[in-house]
Amino acid sequence: xxxxxxxxxxxxxxxxxxxxxxxxxxxxxxxxxxxxxxxxxxxxxxxxxxxxxxxxxxxxxxxxxxxxxxxxxxxxxxxxxxxxxxxxxxxxxxxxxxxxxxxxxxxxxxxxxxxxxxxxxxxxxxxxxxxxxxxxxxxxxxxxxxxxxxxxxxxxxxxxxxxxxxxxxxxxxxxxxxxxxxxxxxxxxxxxxxxxxxxxxxxxxxxxxxxxxxxxxxxxxxxxxxxxxxxxxxxxxxxxxxxxxxxxxxxxxxxxxxxxxxxxxxxxxxxxxxxxxxxxxxxxxxxxxxxxxxxxxxxxxxxxxxxxxxxxxxxxxxxxxxxxxxxxxxxxxxxxxxxxx
Amino acid sequence: xxxxxxxxxxxxxxxxxxxxxxxxxxxxxxxxxxxxxxxxxxxxxxxxxxxxxxxxxxxxxxxxxxxxxxxxxxxxxxxxxxxxxxxxxxxxxxxxxxxxxxxxxxxxxxxxxxxxxxxxxxxxxxxxxxxxxxxxxxxxxxxxxxxxxxxxxxxxxxxxxxxxxxxxxxxxxxxxxxxxxxxxxxxxxxxxxxxxxxxxxxxxxxxxxxxxxxxxxxxxxxxxxxxxxxxxxxxxxxxxxxxxxxxxxxxxxxxxxxxxxxxxxxxxxxxxxxxxxxxxxxxxxxxxxxxxxxxxxxxxxxxxxxxxxxxxxxxxxxxxxxxxxxxxxxxxxxxxxxxxxxxxxxxxxxxxxxxxxxxxxxxxxxxxxxxxxxxxxxxxxxxxxxxxxxxxxxxxxxxxxxxxxxxxxxxxxxxxxxxxxxxxxxxxxxxxxxxxxxxxxxxxxxx
Numbered sequence: 001x002x003x004x005x006x007x008x009x010x011x012x013x014x015x016x017x018x019x020x021x022x023x024x025x026x027x028x029x030x031x032x033x034x035x036x037x038x039x040x041x042x043x044x045x046x047x048x049x050x051x052x053x054x055x056x057x058x059x060x061x062x063x064x065x066x067x068x069x070x071x072x073x074x075x076x077x078x079x080x081x082x083x084x085x086x087x088x089x090x091x092x093x094x095x096x097x098x099x100x101x102x103x104x105x106x107x108x109x110x111x112x113x114x115x116x117x118x119x120x121x122x123x124x125x126x127x128x129x130x131x132x133x134x135x136x137x138x139x140x141x142x143x144x145x146x147x148x149x150x151x152x153x154x155x156x157x158x159x160x161x162x163x164x165x166x167x168x169x170x171x172x173x174x175x176x177x178x179x180x181x182x183x184x185x186x187x188x189x190x191x192x193x194x195x196x197x198x199x200x201x202x203x204x205x206x207x208x209x210x211x212x213x214x215x216x217x218x219x220x221x222x223x224x225x226x227x228x229x230x231x232x233x234x235x236x237x238x239x240x241x242x243x244x245x246x247x248x249x250x251x252x253x254x255x256x257x258x259x260x261x262x263x264x265x266x267x268x269x270x271x272x273x274x275x276x277x278x279x280x281x282x283x284x285x286x287x288x289x290x291x292x293x294x295x296x297x298x299x300x301x302x303x304x305x306x307x308x309x310x311x312x313x314x315x316x317x318x319x320x321x322x323x324x325x326x327x328x329x330x331x332x333x334x335x336x337x338x339x340x341x
Numbered sequence: 342x343x344x345x346x347x348x349x350x351x352x353x354x355x356x357x358x359x360x361x362x363x364x365x366x367x368x369x370x371x372x373x374x375x376x377x378x379x380x381x382x383x384x385x386x387x388x389x390x391x392x393x394x395x396x397x398x399x400x401x402x403x404x405x406x407x408x409x410x411x412x413x414x415x416x417x418x419x420x421x422x423x424x425x426x427x428x429x430x431x432x433x434x435x436x437x438x439x440x441x442x443x444x445x446x447x448x449x450x451x452x453x454x455x456x457x458x459x460x461x462x463x464x465x466x467x468x469x470x471x472x473x474x475x476x477x478x479x480x481x482x483x484x485x486x487x488x489x490x491x492x493x494x495x496x497x498x499x500x501x502x503x504x505x506x507x508x509x510x511x512x513x514x515x516x517x518x519x520x521x522x523x524x525x526x527x528x529x530x531x532x533x534x535x536x537x538x539x540x541x542x543x544x545x546x547x548x549x550x551x552x553x554x555x556x557x558x559x560x561x562x563x564x565x566x567x568x569x570x571x572x573x574x575x576x577x578x579x580x581x582x583x584x585x586x587x588x589x590x591x592x593x594x595x596x597x598x599x600x601x602x603x604x605x606x607x608x609x610x611x612x613x614x615x616x617x618x619x620x621x622x623x624x625x626x627x628x629x630x631x632x633x634x635x636x637x638x639x640x641x642x643x644x645x646x647x648x649x650x651x652x653x654x655x656x657x658x659x660x661x662x663x664x665x666x667x668x669x670x671x672x673x674x675x676x677x678x679x680x681x682x683x684x685x686x687x688x689x690x691x692x693x694x695x696x697x698x699x700x701x702x703x704x705x706x707x708x709x710x711x712x713x714x715x716x717x718x719x720x721x722x723x724x725x726x727x728x729x730x731x732x733x734x735x736x737x738x739x740x741x742x743x744x745x746x747x748x749x750x751x752x753x754x755x756x757x758x759x760x761x762x763x764x765x766x767x768x769x770x771x772x773x774x775x776x777x778x779x780x781x782x783x784x785x786x787x788x
Contacts, residue, residue, distance in 0.1 A: 025724065025736065027635060029717075036751065039553040039721045046723050047475040048434045053723035055636055055736040075632050118517070223749050248554075248751040251514035305436075312471075312555060 023074045026054035026294055030064020030081030032223060033110060033175065033242060034279050037313050038081055041301045044312065049300070051293030056081075060173075065282065068102075069094035072286045078294055080282045083110065084177055088340055101285035104337035105298060106327055107307055109319040111243035111268040111276040112178055115253040117235045121160040123256035127274070129156045131187025133164045134217045136210040137197075144196045147212050163216075165237040167230050170221035178277045179240060180209050186274070228252065243268065244317025268319040269309075276319070285336055295334075302328050395763050402761025405543035405558065406503040407495045408469065408532070412445040414481060416489040425485045438474035438481075439466070442496060455531045460524045468525055470497035472552060472559035497545075498538060500558040500754040502529050506540055509753065546761060550723045551738065551746070557754035560747070562762055564722050568638050568737030569707060569769075571729060575642025576649055576706050581699050583646075584653030591654075592661045593683050612651035619648045620712030628716060635717035636736035638726065644716060645706040652705065656698025660691040693784035700777040704770050710741040718742050740766045 028038055035058045046053025059067075061082040068080035069090055086104065094102060114125060132138050132155045138147045152159035169175040188194045188208035197205045211217045220227050220239075227239040228249060238256070243263055246253055255263060259274055267273040281301075288295050300306060302324065307313050309320040321327060359367070418437055422429050443466045450465070473496035481487050501521035504510035506529075515521045532538040549561025595601045623644035627633045633640050664687050672682040713719070718739050726735035738746070740762065747759035 023634060027720075027736075029720075032749075035721070036554045040555050042721065043553045043556075043723060044435070047478070050431070055720045055722050057636070057717055057720040059719075075628065075634065077635070224751060225749055245751045247519055249753065250520075251510075251518040316555060 024292055025052040026079065026291055026297055027057075027077045028054055028079040028081060028281075029057040029059050029067050029077050030079075030281070031061040031083040031279070032058040033061075033083040034081035034107070034281065036244065036316065037107065037279070037318055038281070040312050040316060041297075041306055044306065045293075045297055045300050049293065049296060051296065054293075054297060065090045066093065068282055068284060069097055069099055071097040072099055072284065074291075076284070078284055078287045078291050079298075082280045082282060083175070083277065085278075085280065086282055086337075086340070091340065099284055099286065101336040103283040103285055103298075103331070103334065105281050105283065105302060105331060106278050106321055106323075107281060107301065107318070108279055108313060108321045108324075109268055109276050110279050110317075111263045111265075111273055111319060112175055112182075113241050113243055113246045113263045113275075114238055114256040114258065115231075115241055115246055116238045116256065117231055118252055118254050120235055120254060121162055122254065123152070123159060123238065124260060125159075125256050125258050126156075126190070127183045127187035127258070128190040129159065129187070130166075130183050131191055131193065131208075132156070134166060134168075134211050135184065135188065135193065135208070136212050137193065137207055139191055139193045139196050142196075144193065144200060163236050165234060166217045167220050167227045167237055167239040168217055169227075169240055170219040173221075175240065175242065178275060182275045182277075184209055242317070243319070247317045265309075265314060265317070265319045269322060278321075279318070282337075285334065288334065298331050299328075302331050395760050395767070397760075398757060399760025399762075399764045401507045402546055402757045402764075403543050404507075404540045405545065406498040406506045406538060406540050408446065408498050408538050409493065409495045410445055410449045410537060411491050412442060412477070412494045412496075413491045414477075414488050415441060419481060419488050420485075425488070427482065427485070430482055430485060430488075433478070435471070435474040435478055438478045439469070439471070442469050442473055442477065449537060450528070450532075453531075453535055453537070455528065455535075457524050457528045457531070460528060464522055464525050464528070467521075468499050468502055468529070470499050470556050470558050472556045473497050495541075497556075497558050500556065500752065501525075502538070503558050504754060505529055506533070506538070507757070509757070546758075547765070550725065551721060551743065552723075553721070554750055554752050557750070557752045557758065560755070560758055562740065562743060562765055564725055565738040565740045565743040565762070566765070567726060568641070568718070568722075569740045571638035571726065571733055571737060572642040572645055572739060573703055573707060574729065575639060575733065576645045576703060577699070579642070579646045580649045580653050580702065584650050584699075585657055585695060587650075588654045588657035588661060589683060589688070592658050593687070594679070608651050608654055612655060615711075616648055616709050617711040617715070619644050620715035622647065623712060624715045634734055634736070636720045636722065637734050638737050638739075639733040640716050641713050641718055641739060642733070644712045645709060648709065648712065649702040649706045652702040653695075653698055656701070657691070657695045660694025660698065661687060663694065664690045690786060693780050693786075697777045697781050700773050700780070704773040704777075707769060707773070708741055708766065710739075710745055713739050713742050714745075719746060721746075740769070 028042070035056060038056045042054040042056050045051070061084055064077075064080035065082055065086055067077050070076045086102070091102070094100070114123070116123065129152070132147070133149060133152065135147055137144050138149070139145075149155050149164060151161045151163055153161035155164070168179060185194075185208050188205060194205040194208055197207045218230070220230065224241050224245040227241060231237050231239045231253070241253070243265070246255055246263075257263075261267050261273045263273045263275075268276045283294070283298055304324070305311055307318075307320060307324060311320070314320050416423065418441055419433050420430060443462070446465055446469060447462070476496065477494065499521075501510050501518070502525065505515075505521075505526050510518070510521060510526070512523055512526060515523050515526050529538055545559065545561045547561065547566070548563045549559060550564045552560040591601060591604065623640060627640045627643055628635060668686050668690065669682050672686045673679070677685065718737070719742050720736060720738070722736045722738050724735070726732035726737045744759050744762045744766065747755045747762060
């Protein structure tokens, strides 16, 4: 009897409290690459404004955009962080759930670096080296053959004779897309493998992205801390990291150059370093003016104090967008994004 | 009664001398004991390795490096209009407070006559945690009378300085580390000698909220501990009455037929369902269907309740079963109704067993991570949830999820924090399990 009474009153209490509650903090989800920047801004926002600190979640770019498109209302998130541009399929999903106007905000650029153990040899790569090291099929003496390169010296005589072993981001990471496009595809073109594949009937040269399966390239599905731990255990390996992660661990990692360029915020901002990508967040316009502080938060995120070249985001390793002023204007006027072209 | 029982053929040989077969049997027994000891040895070794690695990495999280110095809260900076109007005071951001702290530290360094060649002013700024300015600002806004006074403050030092005092950062690593310079470490050494920089107990680790990657030194478990506590309240309030009611009914009242058998099998099955499945269920039912908020302890509590229920039902039924039938018969025999029998006699006697089961179920729920990942409790939450019941709907973190979160951070200082969080979690579990053992010892009755 008593037990039943307690249960009923507990349930009633829960139901009553639930009905009275309205959300007063911003909710954000998405890319784990953008997550650290978003938490830095959220923290500064919370301590300098009268609004509660936004709640920021990771989960991946694709998952974040899907959550954004679940619909309009307090149970759905306000902002999706993304390390790649939104896809037409996301926009369609949004539209089918009544999310019509989305604002696209580019917050800056992130560089992807190739780094190995601090005490190991120095590397100077080109995308072609990476293609010849990791791709399943490479061009040898003008013909497409299975890749049998064992050491980096086999790939390129100038590189050290060290066994090839690479830890690259798994396919669910936004980073992998950049690696595929900026490194593998570029290398595929440069070595002439793309042409050979097209000649062999693969018209879009899709074989460029096929990697060796004999264990020299290892997909890491976790985050950069896992890659770092693997390199620690395997001193011969080379890992793929975000620039900001590398900058926080410069006492353990030695960075390699790409096309002769050392990755840094300067070389990425100038566009000299080839492997970089823009970072975005997407705002649900229907929530502006409904969720308190949302407009203030996005204004604050793209302000010079935060996203500018001397702000905390740059200090953490994000590369400030040279066109930040344009973004600020767009955010202030609340312009929704144009259809993808 | 005859003596025709066949006597075993008398063993030839002496009692004092073992024959071949006895020796073999004794050897087998000795070997078996050895196996057992080896098994226990392996288990203990695993535990010792786990504890040494966690304690070795994590104990340092409970001590933190602070800079103690007098800070002049200059009215010209903090209250330009001089009217102490809270709205105007709020306009001074943490950047303004940060400059104040840097000036104070610079002054202290000058007064002490410390000279480090090549030290830039930005080096001094980077030695103080960004969190320090926010803390001072909060304090001033809470008590505007402080403006104009000179107060002795103990502010957080930067994570790398903290790392140097804890041996994580060295002069050699600093040369390669872009986040700290050798000059800063030299300055730190001089300040440590004069007692201005020093380590003390880190209450913030237990009370403060999580912090971003830029200030690992400020990250604490406050929100996570509160979130876990809220979830445990929900689990206790819901799963204990429901579980006990279900077990009493099944054990004492329900007829034994195919339906109750089916329910019984299903309860045992539920107890073995992987916890992530409950997370998916929670996401679908509580968030997507019922519309409860993301990242809220109420949803976490409900999911963990589902997970804990089978455990509680199974242990409660065992406890009720252990009450001898004679007690029930006696009560019924003097005219008590079935319900009176159960509530006046069976339940009190089964209580220690039920409570032990509930505590063990709670301990299991406390350490559960997987289902919480799906319902948004992995979020970065900095605001403390309000007091229950409203607070149950505010976003919060949870202890095991906080461990998961911190192991993914880039800054090496979070390694120590993650292990520290594990220690806190283990202490809670230890306390709960000890309570369960004590309850059992104290109230258990044997018949």
